[in-house]
Amino acid sequence: MLITKKLACCIALAFSTLSINAQSFTIEEQRLDKATKVIPAITSALSDRVNLFIEQINKANNLTVLSQLSIRHGKGIWTDAKLYFKNTNHYDDRPLYWARLQMSKALKQTKAFKESLPDQQSKLLWQFEIYSRGQTDVKFDQYTTKRILVTGFDPFLLDRNIKQSNPSGVAAIVLDNLVISVEGQSAEIETLILPVRYADFDQGMVEELLTPYFRENPVDMIITTGMGRSKLRIRTFYRIKTKCTFT
Incomplete structure (x- = not known):
């Protein structure tokens, strides 16, 4: 998937506004201690990848190596989350969510990260984000007659319920690479x-x-899913000839 320069800049700016500086922990990362106590089986579900990532980044002696590891394990944790569903049949997006936070928090504590410039830190964190969210894994290489892109969201309202899942995130994990x-x-x-x-x-x-998928890529439908107050909300964008229609 093509990540535009404008998008990268926007997200890097947004990421930096979440805290005083990139080395401080976000509100989401600060919830990790509580989560590991309340839902230990969930926060440790993808621990093999998390532990390997932490071991390797703590040995990284420069930003280039740290970047390579972030890409490799960002891709890896997305794949692991999908394999977790296939192996356990647990419809749960939380292992991926909490694993990502453990990894981003560990990344900020490495020597190579702390010695980097703020802009480099923000870029590295965002790089890890997009790879671990499947945003670079959108390939459409099955030669089907139709192509559908589905988006989901992270869990939220966690201060109210630390056990909260998000069915839209579950849908994204379950449906990825599916051919119907x-x-x-x-x-x-x-x-x-x-x-x-x-x-x-x-x-x-x-x-x-999402705009590039309408303008540059032959995607027939984009379905955005999200958790409403009482049910899963779905919005669909589909293409008719050269026009895009919203329902």
């Missing part, structure tokens, strides 16, 4: 997960992320 066939037509589904942070929304993250 209906009445002689096939469709490939690719997915990604978005954060629930007002700073990102205010910077136009969703618009910047």
